[in-house]
Amino acid sequence: MNLLDVLDKDLVKVPLTRSDKQGIITELVEVVAKAKGYTTVQYEAVLDAVLDRESLGSTGIGNGIAIPHAKTDVMDHVTMVVGISRFPVDFASPDGQKSRIFFLVLAPSSEASAHVELLASIARTCTSQVFRRMLEQSKDREEVVRLFME
Numbered sequence: 001m002n003l004l005d006v007l008d009k010d011l012v013k014v015p016l017t018r019s020d021k022q023g024i025i026t027e028l029v030e031v032v033a034k035a036k037g038y039t040t041v042q043y044e045a046v047l048d049a050v051l052d053r054e055s056l057g058s059t060g061i062g063n064g065i066a067i068p069h070a071k072t073d074v075m076d077h078v079t080m081v082v083g084i085s086r087f088p089v090d091f092a093s094p095d096g097q098k099s100r101i102f103f104l105v106l107a108p109s110s111e112a113s114a115h116v117e118l119l120a121s122i123a124r125t126c127t128s129q130v131f132r133r134m135l136e137q138s139k140d141r142e143e144v145v146r147l148f149m150e
Contacts, residue, residue, distance in 0.1 A: 001117040003125050006080040007148055010035045012141035016085040016102065024089055025050050025068050028081045028104035042074045046106060049074075060091030060099055064136070065126055067119060069105035071112065078107040078114045080122075084138055100136050101126065 011031060018027045029050060033043040049070035053059070060066040066089075081104040088098030103122050107115035126132055131147070138144045 001078060001114040001121065003080070003118065003121040004148065006078055006118065007082070007145060008035075008080075009141055009145050011080065012082045012144050014084045014138050014140050014144055016083040019085075019087055019089060021054070021089060021091055022051070024066075024083065024085065024091075024102055025054065025104070028068065028083050028102060031081045031083070032079060032104065032106065036079075038074070045074050046070070046072055050104065050106075058092035060093030061123060062093045062095035062097060063126070063129070064088070064097050064099050064132055065101045065103070065122075066091035066093070066099040067103045067105060067122055069103075069107075069115070069119065071107050071109045071115060073108050075106045075108045078105070078111050078118055080105050080118065082144055084135060084144065101132060 013031050016027050018024050029047045049072040050068050053070040059068045083102040085100045088100050091099045105118055134147055
């Protein structure tokens with residue numbers, strides 16, 4: 001599974017407004033819940049799954065990127081939310097850098113391999129410092145989508 005397979009303009013938020021780890025995760029889950037029309041129970045189940053996964057170890061991967069993720073059967077297929085923050089947020093990345101680029105990856109339990117493939121695709125796509133800088137400077141969701149499509 002490739003990042004472009006799940007990139008959806010309705011699941012991109014620029015800029016994120018929260019300024020701490022839990023706030024960023026909550027905001028990303030709010031984006032998917034609103035876009036998918038989730039009930040409060042579904043929203044809370046997704047948020048709990050992501051926070052539970054985060055409690056096992058930080059999902060900050062370095063170079064200003066964090067990929068909070070979880071498996072939850074609220075999802076019927078692998079879904080990704082992209083968020084760009086104007087302010088760096090501490091996600092306890094191994095390189096010590098704070099994150100400004102966020103990818104929330106959600107998958108049903110039955111699609112574990114696709115989930116892992118998507119995480120790898122995100123990491124590969126964001127290896128370029130120039131690309132990361134362009135994402136950080138994106139003005140809106142259309143610009144983020146365009147950058148990934150190029």
